[in-house]
Amino acid sequence: MQRIINFILRYRNAFLYGFLTFVSLVITVRSHSYHQSKFFNSSKWLTGNVYNLSANVSSYFGLREENTRLVQENERLRKMLFNSNVDGPESIDTLSLNYEVMSANLIKNSFASPRNYITIDKGEKHGVTQDMGVITTKGILGIVENTSNNFATVQSVLNTKSNINAKIKNTNYFGSLVWNSEDYTVVQLVDIPRLVPLVVGDTIVTGAMSSIFPENIPIGVIKKYDLNTSRSFYNIDVELFNDMANIKNVYLIMNKNKEEIEALEATTANE
Amino acid sequence: MNSVIFLNGFRFILLILAQVLIFNTLNFMGFINPLVYVIFFYWYPIKANRAIFILVSFILGLTIDIFSDTLALHTVASLTVAYTRPLLMRFCFGVNYEFQNFSFKNTTPIQRLTFLGLLVFVHQVVFFSLEILSISHFVLILKKVFATGIVTLVLCALFSSLFSPRSE
Incomplete structure (x- = not known):
């Protein structure tokens, strides 16, 4: 017994190293396949506030550019509004809307690692919940993964765990949007059947199969495509509309019917 | 003794802030994205308790x-660097x-640079192997290790000459 204790004491550093490494390796491997850790993420009080402080300072440098982008979007939306059958913003019946939109600022961006998470400055206090869709003026950005009182982390489309339903615009052929972690301007659309006629430059938009995003939110254009190894589905490279390295303002989308849809799907799956 | 704790605590916080606010972006x-906080392991007192060093690196x-x-990617990389540091020191500075x-005063600059280079190398290899965690992306790991490693080494060498500690 004495010798065992002596042995442990002699190699205590090695044991300590082994133990701590084991713990962190378990966490690492888990983070590769499961959701982000609920307790340790950058939406928490300390990390969120540090990023918020830094974003408060650095956001001044991009104000002019950001302003132009927002005015351009307003211009586009005005054009759509005037050319549609709706009489004006006042005539929209807010009770019958399916989607609610909320704006937020990005306080931490990341696009260089294989699993990128983005932190935004809206949290539970403002009504943000898990699995809300996040878009920018140009296109899709990601899905809310964890929330704290004042902040939330977003799983970016540039995340190897991300899997979003997408389709080719004006058709009903849909596939899954994934990322191979090689280039932050290009994501991959898989599971599009071989018989679909494709052209480089076709627009890819979100599909109707998800309860997170509304249909027809722009994602990107087809950059190149080829058949996969089984030669029955396409692997399509999609160039994103968003410049993932330069994002300031984002919109959160809340589907008001989401709970109903999910409850219905759950009962159907159980039967 | 107190000044050593204070100095390292100060470095600890400053390096974390520099890493997450400047170098990660x-x-x-x-x-x-150079991982400059590796210089913490270079600056940490040589004669200090090893168990505490490993714990501190875990928290960092x-x-x-x-x-x-x-x-846990940075955690595993930091732990490994902290654990292998005595080995690397024996390799660089001999008996x-x-x-x-x-x-450090009675060592040559080449020895110090080799030591720093090895710390950075061990850290980068562990970090990027775990980040990508796939042998089929071996070339990608190699590319990231060398590109990021060289930038990190240059920055760390600059930092170590800019803020060289006098009292230790």
Whole structure:
């Protein structure tokens, strides 16, 4: 017994190293396949506030550019509004809307690692919940993964765990949007059947199969495509509309019917 | 003794802030984010308790992981660097390092640079292997290790000459 204790004491550093490494390796491997850790993420009080402080300072440098982008979007939306059958913003019946939109600022961006998470400055206090869709003026950005009182982390489309339903615009052929972690301007659309006629430059938009995003939110254009190894589905490279390295303002989308849809799907799956 | 704790605590916080607020957002050439906090392991007192050193490195790695949402990658890399540091020191400075009066002052700059380079190399290899965790992406790991490693080494060498500690 004495010798065992002596042995442990002699190699205590090695044991300590082994133990701590084991713990962190378990966490690492888990983070590769499961959701982000609920307790340790950058939406928490300390990390969120540090990023918020830094974003408060650095956001001044991009104000002019950001302003132009927002005015351009307003211009586009005005054009759509005037050319549609709706009489004006006042005539929209807010009770019958399916989607609610909320704006937020990005306080931490990341696009260089294989699993990128983005932190935004809206949290539970403002009504943000898990699995809300996040878009920018140009296109899709990601899905809310964890929330704290004042902040939330977003799983970016540039995340190897991300899997979003997408389709080719004006058709009903849909596939899954994934990322191979090689280039932050290009994501991959898989599971599009071989018989679909494709052209480089076709627009890819979100599909109707998800309860997170509304249909027809722009994602990107087809950059190149080829058949996969089984030669029955396409692997399509999609160039994103968003410049993932330069994002300031984002919109959160809340589907008001989401709970109903999910409850219905759950009962159907159980039967 | 107190000044040593204070100095290292101060460094600890400053390096975390520098890493998460400046160097993690650098994205030089699209993907190079130098991991400059490795210099903490270079500056840490040589004669200090090893168990505490390993614990401190665990906390350092974990804090950076929480900030950058890369849970436990930085932790494993930091732990490995902290554990292998005595080995690397013996390799770089020879038996001199075992003596009581050893300090960085009576080593050559080449020895110090080799030591720093090895610390950075061990850290990068562990970090990127775990980040990508796939043998089929071996070339990608190699590319990231060397590109980021060289930038990190240059920055760390600059830092070590800019803020060289006098009292230790």
